[in-house]
Amino acid sequence: MAAGGGIAAVTFLSCAILLLPLVAAALLPENNNSGQENGRKLRIINPFYLEPEMNATSSPPPGQVDPILVPEPVGPPEYGSEMPEPGQGPTLIEGFYGRSCPRAEMIVNQTINEYFSKDPTLAPAYVRLFLHDCLVNGCDASILLDETPSGEDVEKKAPHNGKFVRGFEAIDEIKSQLEAECPGVVSCADILAYTNRDALVYTGVPPYQVAAGRRDGLVSLAKNVEHNIPLPDAPAEHMVKLFARKGLSLEELVVLTGAHSIGSAHCSIVSGRFFDPRKTADIDPGYLIKMRSLTFCEDDSQDLPFDPYSQQKMDSRFYKELLAKKALLESDQNLANEPRGNAVMKRYVGDQQGWLKKFTSSIKKVGEMDVLTGDRGEIRRQCRFVN
Numbered sequence: 001m002a003a004g005g006g007i008a009a010v011t012f013l014s015c016a017i018l019l020l021p022l023v024a025a026a027l028l029p030e031n032n033n034s035g036q037e038n039g040r041k042l043r044i045i046n047p048f049y050l051e052p053e054m055n056a057t058s059s060p061p062p063g064q065v066d067p068i069l070v071p072e073p074v075g076p077p078e079y080g081s082e083m084p085e086p087g088q089g090p091t092l093i094e095g096f097y098g099r100s101c102p103r104a105e106m107i108v109n110q111t112i113n114e115y116f117s118k119d120p121t122l123a124p125a126y127v128r129l130f131l132h133d134c135l136v137n138g139c140d141a142s143i144l145l146d147e148t149p150s151g152e153d154v155e156k157k158a159p160h161n162g163k164f165v166r167g168f169e170a171i172d173e174i175k176s177q178l179e180a181e182c183p184g185v186v187s188c189a190d191i192l193a194y195t196n197r198d199a200l201v202y203t204g205v206p207p208y209q210v211a212a213g214r215r216d217g218l219v220s221l222a223k224n225v226e227h228n229i230p231l232p233d234a235p236a237e238h239m240v241k242l243f244a245r246k247g248l249s250l251e252e253l254v255v256l257t258g259a260h261s262i263g264s265a266h267c268s269i270v271s272g273r274f275f276d277p278r279k280t281a282d283i284d285p286g287y288l289i290k291m292r293s294l295t296f297c298e299d300d301s302q303d304l305p306f307d308p309y310s311q312q313k314m315d316s317r318f319y320k321e322l323l324a325k326k327a328l329l330e331s332d333q334n335l336a337n338e339p340r341g342n343a344v345m346k347r348y349v350g351d352q353q354g355w356l357k358k359f360t361s362s363i364k365k366v367g368e369m370d371v372l373t374g375d376r377g378e379i380r381r382q383c384r385f386v387n
């Protein structure tokens with residue numbers, strides 16, 4: 001059986017390698033354009049733009065999940081046969097929709113990439129959306145609900161989320177396309193896992209397969225958010241404990257927060273620290289002057305990039321800034337100051353491939369948090385409402 005699997009894998013890979021030039025040729029012109037467009041947009045939105053090193057990435061072209069990595073369809077298991085008993089842990093499967101909705105991942109990928117090509121700054125938002133869904137009540141798409149049966153405030157209304165999470169419109173569009181293609185099959189929770197993967201790939205993480213089979217939660221409560229999402233000024237100890245509760249180690253926490261190498265923060269969330277005498281001793285003096293000149297926060301739509309050098313590329317070089325006390329976010333600085341966090345950053349700062357590998361395994365773990373499988377939860381018809 002193992003030998004058969006090996007032969008199948010070798011055959012599959014050989015075919016994929018042979019097809020690669022054709023696929024690349026088909027994709028190249030479009031990707032080149034979007035790459036240039038990314039570069040231009042990046043210069044505009046990044047007030048710190050210093051050097052074009054972010055464009056020198058060996059990562060796959062933005063936009064597409066590499067077709068050779070799309071898993072062979074295996075189809076969902078018969079519920080009741082292969083699904084675990086409650087409490088036995090999740091059974092998520094790569095290629096879960098292979099039989100029930102074969103084009104599911106492709107539909108997600110194409111739609112979300114259209115959004116990214118219009119606005120590349122959206123990609124990080126889907127990484128955050130996924131994280132904030134999974135940290136509260138597990139990866140059950142509870143963050144997408146506009147209302148909950150009890151009538152209480154939902155997760156997206158909690159102050160920790162509110163205007164600091166975005167990207168709901170594309171999820172709605174993807175869901176309606178999937179409902180038209182295969183009604184009642186693809187969960188909103190899996191859509192979030194796929195869009196998270198596609199956002200990471202778009203920003204330079206090597207393509208990886210997403211195990212799926214999550215079902216959607218029936219409850220979403222703002223009051224559950226506070227104790228599960230760390231604040232921008234969280235002490236290291238608090239973050240370590242919170243992530244440990246979710247089954248993630250200190251190393252995984254530090255590796256995952258490296259996702260702040262993409263995206264931005266609202267000025268109003270970060271600026272206070274640069275004017276608070278109790279906190280400024282912990283900030284590089286040159287960086288402090290620069291930040292004070294920039295964080296005027298005229299209106300709250302102003303965003304500041306976490307990584308001034310490569311806002312749209314996932315890279316461990318970002319740790320260099322934190323190790324030099326040039327963190328935009330106090331929580332990131334706190335992790336860099338914690339001796340074990342500091343050691344993790346030093347290990348990965350010059351090891352981009354090692355970091356991406358650890359990042360990928362860690363984000364897969366995030367995607368398994370308290371998932372609903374089997375007959376728990378439901379497959380929502382609309383992601384904003386329970387059925």
Ligand code: HEM
Binds near residue numbers: 131165234256331
């Ligand atoms: C553990 C402590 C963490 C804290 C305190 C924290 C806090 C924050 C804050 C305050 C923002 C800015 C929000 C805004 O102003 O719009 C942010 C953005 C972001 N966070 Fe985190 N975060 C943490 C961990 C993580 C992790 C583990 C990941 C990834 C797995 C992550 C991914 C992101 C991304 C991608 C953004 C940019 C979002 C965008 O540009 O729309 N964060 N985070």
